[in-house]
Amino acid sequence: MALITLALGRGADAPAIEPLAAPPYPGPNSELWHVSVPAPGAIDCDIHPALPSMQALVPYLDEYWRAHITMRGLERDNYTASAFPPNAPINVRPDWKPANGNAGTDSELLRTQALDAFDTRYAICNVLHGAQAIFSEDLSAAMCRAINDWLAAEWLSRDDRLRASIVVPMHSPELAAQEIERMAGDQRFVQVLVWEMGELPLGRRIHWPIYRAAERHDLPIGIHAGSSYRHAPTNLGWPSYYLEDYVSWSTGFAGVLNSLISEGVFVEFPRLKVVLMESGVTWLPGWMWRADKTWRGVRAEVPWLEKSPAAYAREHVRLTVQPFDAPPRADQLQRIIEEIGSDEMLLFATDYPHWHFDDKDALPDGLSESLTRKILVDNALKTFPRLSP
Ligand code: ZN
Numbered sequence: 001m002a003l004i005t006l007a008l009g010r011g012a013d014a015p016a017i018e019p020l021a022a023p024p025y026p027g028p029n030s031e032l033w034h035v036s037v038p039a040p041g042a043i044d045c046d047i048h049p050a051l052p053s054m055q056a057l058v059p060y061l062d063e064y065w066r067a068h069i070t071m072r073g074l075e076r077d078n079y080t081a082s083a084f085p086p087n088a089p090i091n092v093r094p095d096w097k098p099a100n101g102n103a104g105t106d107s108e109l110l111r112t113q114a115l116d117a118f119d120t121r122y123a124i125c126n127v128l129h130g131a132q133a134i135f136s137e138d139l140s141a142a143m144c145r146a147i148n149d150w151l152a153a154e155w156l157s158r159d160d161r162l163r164a165s166i167v168v169p170m171h172s173p174e175l176a177a178q179e180i181e182r183m184a185g186d187q188r189f190v191q192v193l194v195w196e197m198g199e200l201p202l203g204r205r206i207h208w209p210i211y212r213a214a215e216r217h218d219l220p221i222g223i224h225a226g227s228s229y230r231h232a233p234t235n236l237g238w239p240s241y242y243l244e245d246y247v248s249w250s251t252g253f254a255g256v257l258n259s260l261i262s263e264g265v266f267v268e269f270p271r272l273k274v275v276l277m278e279s280g281v282t283w284l285p286g287w288m289w290r291a292d293k294t295w296r297g298v299r300a301e302v303p304w305l306e307k308s309p310a311a312y313a314r315e316h317v318r319l320t321v322q323p324f325d326a327p328p329r330a331d332q333l334q335r336i337i338e339e340i341g342s343d344e345m346l347l348f349a350t351d352y353p354h355w356h357f358d359d360k361d362a363l364p365d366g367l368s369e370s371l372t373r374k375i376l377v378d379n380a381l382k383t384f385p386r387l388s389p
Contacts, residue, residue: 170195
């Protein structure tokens with residue numbers, strides 16, 4: 001495997017740095033894969049098929065938008081989500097990259113590398129695409145419609161293990177709710193996908209039409225790491241480096257929970273679940289402590305909350321474990337789960353084909369069989385009603 005050598009630094013004499021090579025490719029039968037996957041396989045809550053080009057969407061656009069895409073010269077753009085630039089080596093495991101095109105565009109590779117390799121029962125496709133962040137609400141809605149139809153026709157119909165999240169134009173909650181209603185009849189769509197950081201905090205009432213439609217159709221809201229970059233992705237302003245940007249995302253997730261809970265989303269929508277994807281996990285006990293402690297002091301300003309923020313989180317919030325910022329030993333992880341106060345919040349994910357998958361360390365050694373089974377299968381079945389027969 002070729003290593004890419006980058007010359008980093010501010011001077012011509014800066015030393016060349018070799019990024020880490022990809023770890024060996026695991027599979028359930030590999031001795032590297034430390035988890036015994038229960039038959040008939042784990043539920044992978046976050047994989048990323050990618051749109052190969054704007055041309056691929058053209059057949060799924062109506063006549064008006066086909067004409068506009070051509071007239072505006074948009075067919076040469078791919079509106080890639082800049083939170084995950086596809087050419088950045090850090091974003092894609094080299095061993096999961098096809099010979100041609102971007103990672104995640106080859107359905108045969110996805111089948112062998114992500115589904116067969118882990119004996120996957122179901123995998124939920126989350127298409128991370130700039131369509132959700134486009135300023136024109138109409139163009140955004142048209143592209144989201146096309147992506148959902150492309151997903152159904154070119155991925156879900158080709159492998160019955162695949163499920164998907166509905167991509168919606170987040171900056172127009174009214175059009176987003178319409179898209180949920182349009183797609184909800186297709187039971188292979190099991191979730192609604194939104195970005196962690198958008199134009200407004202996700203709890204604000206302007207977003208509630210999305211939650212109303214999602215709850216009506218038993219669809220959790222999947223909140224994926226990343227930003228539409230309407231605002232700086234850190235609390236302090238615009239950072240200089242991707243390192244700062246990426247590391248800051250977990251604080252964005254804390255803000256998401258503050259907003260959803262304080263605004264009363266789970267009071268208004270008592271059956272709604274949200275799934276935080278790529279948020280990490282170990283920040284949660286600290287957030288729970290701060291949120292509950294502060295709520296006890298100022299709860300008069302949010303009288304609609306009937307219980308503490310941590311209690312709402314335990315009931316309504318789930319987190320994928322990839323990347324898993326878990327401590328190295330199972331007893332340490334067990335302690336974190338005790339601090340969280342629930343063993344039903346964690347969901348397995350590979351994050352295929354992104355770099356972040358930890359293969360042999362996806363789950364720490366020594367987890368109890370029952371907790372492993374909950375993370376790999378049972379918690380997902382309870383979170384996504386549409387995955388149950
Ligand atoms: Zn992901």
